[in-house]
Amino acid sequence: MSDAKSALNNASFDGIARVEECGLQGMITLRGDLGSEGMSKAVKDAVGQGMPGQREVKVEGDTGAIWMSPDELLLLVPHARADETCASLAETLRGEHALAVNVSDARALFRVSGSPAREVMGKLAPVDFAPGAFEPGHIRRSRMAQVSAAFWMDDAESFRIICFRSTADYVFKLLKAAAQPGSAVKYYA
């Protein structure tokens, strides 16, 4: 491994909220029967979390499990551990119909933080970000303006956003526009 770089190399912007590209993050697409024992064990072994339920996020820092669809999870692990985790997942799931594939570099990860973070998100995604409707622990896959994205909240004032690596520059510019000074909506009072 040499000179690995994330899409935007930790670029950041401060407006009504802070926008940061989070640098390299290990990510694994894991598909299979989420109800199987083998799968639960594989997830537990890989990221130390139980199986997330529908639209649930179980993430601590750079490690955890995210529900993506009824037969798909996204596992977060440190970037350097992604390949070995894929290999051990394959080992644990041997004999079971499943797919574990490293997608760390196919994605970019952003953080939007600050009290207006919900509003910044609400300018780009057709999703109800009101407290109560969207809370830490929820994952939503949707679109941000014209591209697909997935996002969850780490706490009441910060989101993490995953998009395709090729659209990182677009998403960063979107977030900058949405967080531009003077643009507070004040809808989620």
Added chain:
Amino acid sequence: MLLLHCPYCGVDAEETELSPGGEAHLTRHGPGASDDDFHDYLFTRENPRGVHFDRWRHAHGCGKWFHAARCTQTLEVFGTYSAQTSAPPQKICDAISKKRPGWSWRDLS
């Protein structure tokens, strides 16, 4: 702009998250099929003013295909359900019968 419930991820998704997939419950005809059957499979579609079944993919969301039973005239949605079936579930048909007595679609009613 439509709002459809995705039966897979449980989200009420607006149309911009979805991509439409045309008529539901087509039967595939492949090699060996008669010219007429194959022609109908490729080209013949219902175009009702009223109850209709169509396919949607939660493209920006969970990526899953599902079916919607809805009214093309009022845009009322009678229900959404798994795409992994060759006919609408009875529950959906009952829901339609309640709102549109006497409805029919292809050989369903």
Added chain:
Amino acid sequence: MSTRLEKHGRLIDRSKPVSFTFNGNSFRGYSGDTLASALLANDQLMMGRSFKYHRPRGPVASGAEEPNALVGLGEGSRFEPNQRATTTELFDGLKAISQNHWPNLDFDIGAVNTAMARFLPAGFYYKTFIHPQPFWKHVYEPFIRQSAGLGKAPDKEARDADTYEHFYAFTDILVIGGGIAGLLAARAAARSGAKVLLMEQTVHWGGRAPVDGGTVDGKPVDKAVDDLVAELQAMENVTLRLRCMGAGVYDHGYALGYERLTDHIPGTQGPRHRLWRIRAKQIVTATGAIERPLSFAGNDVPGVMLASAMRDYVVNWGVTPGQRVLVVTNNDDAYRTAITLHEAGVKVLRILDARNSAGPLADRARELGIRVDPGKGIAKVKGGKRVKTVAICNQDGVGGAREEIEVDAVAMSGGWSPVVHLWSHCGGKLIWDEAQAHFRPDPDRPPLGADGYGFVRAAGTANGPLDLSTVLRDAQVQGEAAALAAGFAPDTSEAPKGETETEAPMKPVWLMPANADKQLRMKAWLDFQNDVKVSDVRLAAQEGYESVEHTKRYTTLGMATDQGKLSNINGLAILADALGEEIPRVGTTTFRPPYTPISLASIAGEARGEIFQPIRRTPMHDWHAKNGAEWEPVGHWRRPYTYKRPGESTHDAVNREVKNTRDNLGLLDASTLGKIIVKGPDAGRFLDMLYTNMMSTLKVGKCRYGLMCSENGFLIDDGVVARIDDDTWLCHTTTGGAERIHAHMEEWLQTEWWDWKVYVANVTEQYAQVAVVGPNARKVLEKLGGMDLGAAALGFMEWADGKIGDFDARAYRISFSGELSFEIAVPASQGQAFWDALMKAGQEFGVMPYGTECLHILRAEKGFIMIGDETDGTVIPQDLGLNWAISKKKDDYLGKRAQERPHMTDPDRWKLVGLETVDGSVLPDGAYAVGEGVNANGQRNTIGRVTSTYYSANLDRGIAMGLVKHGPDRMGEVLELPGTDGKTYKAKIVEPVFYDPKGEKQNV
């Protein structure tokens, strides 16, 4: 003259003067003024000219319905035409210009049209400019274009200096309109605990109720409004938004709000407009009502104004449009205007009431000494740039004038129409209310939501009632009903009690006088903005336009920026009369969003400039940009077309890359190619269905080129498939195909073969992929060191994992150029480092990056097809001589049955061949080969077309591929291909492989 009054003006702050300019002249107004009220205060009654006849026009209204007072606002990058002076908040430094005149507002040459009006009736343009045909392009259209158009477009070099944004808002209840009804409905709904969003288009709460007077629970309306607003502001579940117009209501509870954030403080940090994209469970439209003009001759002369608007100017802004006013009405409400004017010290000369009797307000007016003439109307208003005299007649006569009096302003009222636009946008139906002579929402036929039940209810005057106490009761009821429908339990409570003067019934008056003769009808305006008169609508009816929608288009009644807010009901009443029909049978035209014009930029939102659309970048994008890349858009990707060196032309750069890659070493950023993992026990079976050839038999470690077709049999994608292990394949797709083919796979797996055990994953962007191409390809990779890439270790169409230098790499030995070629995939995070390493190590081997044009030329020299060039959605593999890639052994694959259809097996289908120009020139792209005879349209019959054409630097001549009828059987024949440049090209049919036909160069 129109002037500021000593007193009144509840909305202006006289301690804050504001200066502004109109047509370059400086004026002063007050903070709180609208541009219209400030101009009136400065005796600038005339604010523009009309669209067709260029007649002088002043404001007729005081709000969003204004058809006349349209101005150009701002300048340079902030210039905007057609802004309503009545809804433009005045600010210091505002610059406005008037419209539709030349050379200036006071003296306008186009006004000659008004003298010609007799010759320019409805349909004039349709009838006149038909013949002779050539005149249209050279005479009529240039003339019409010069004189037509509302306002002037911003300078074409100017770019909007502001930003705009969207906001997705979700709410239980959306209340549109912040008048007394909207406020009350919002409170009634919010008390249930429902989340309520209340938006008001102006900058003030309360609507017109504070102007109209009366009491609410014994309090003056002003006070009641303040109390309601304070109460709502204190509720956590309520959001209040001023300067935010409900622009449209759409399916399933979707609504648009148009918020104007900085129009009144231009240049302020932050977005100028915000488009609210709202999803509401229930919507309450408390949009009020609009007063109708009366149709009498000269009703468009500046100084003739709606009675309610005149009252607004006095009460809200302390401005009177005239000093000697005449009021003309068919209802009691206009008496309030007379009384207000009188109390403000303005002389009210006469109230003409088309009815024979009126209510208590008339008694009050008489007590104040105002003369009331029952049964009277206006025969004609005279005056040019302002009202001079009014001729008074009997309403039920033909207009024989009895008396002419001198006035300088006329207040007119023809009754009130509820604003039903938002109710109607999504299918809400209307009923005709005989007593009020207006259309109002039919509560039994509301717009239907996703559950099949109504999701919109109108409240207050928007629902029909006009008197305060009924309005308040209705608002309370509708607010509570909305909460209940949204799933909340409202505590039903009594509505506040409204008290105001009782009113006598109004009387419909569609023409004044009722039997006005043709001369008068020709001067009685229905639509001020489009210059449509009573005579035009009658002419339309006479010429057979029975449908109101057709009449609208024929006469232009109700078109343009005001969409007939004042004219629609009057117009269709005239039409109904002319057709001898009942008004409700004629019906209304369709109400379409937005309610008033909204800025295009607000619709675009953030999508402009750099983020107009997503631009997808590979990990090496920045390097390409720094090294002279000229970009080619491929889907949303940007790929280098060629890398230009200083002083080099694009053509030269491409030729350099083409030669260098064949002679030395070229690098191509192939990261955009789709890569899809297909895994599972049924993966082989699945791929056999997707590809035309066999993929299940591919050996681990090997690659195979494959074709994909749709069920219609047509080619949709191609690429190299690698077998990774027993149950895993990696499928390469075209650059534009990755997402599409991934979705195609998911579709078949989810909706047809859902019992097959296959998982797919799109890993396109996980890898940076570099094509290392040319005679020195192996040398540069060996120099980096690592895995064995010798011919014995990694044969043609094989792949292997290993290390290249420090990099984790997967090497595919595949070639799209005919050269010795490796495609090396490394993790995207290391893509730039890998590229750098190759460029550095490649120096001694003559390395150059190459772009997509070089890629295309190299593949064309080898006769390789390109999806999108040789295919266009109507081409099957058999057309391209790709039968070798179609398995004969398989019973089925997607497209197989279609390819058996008679048209697909027709021997006359055009087939792929090479084309070589006789003189070595380059064929024009897309050129058609012509054959004998002509078709039914008299055009030459075509027998083929060019699909790819390039200059080949390696062969120093033009090369091309094309689809030609019976092509493969006609080798050596010369075709004629007329170009669009007037030349006819001659090209010989040849084999499509132009270079190294034996494939020796790639097998080393």
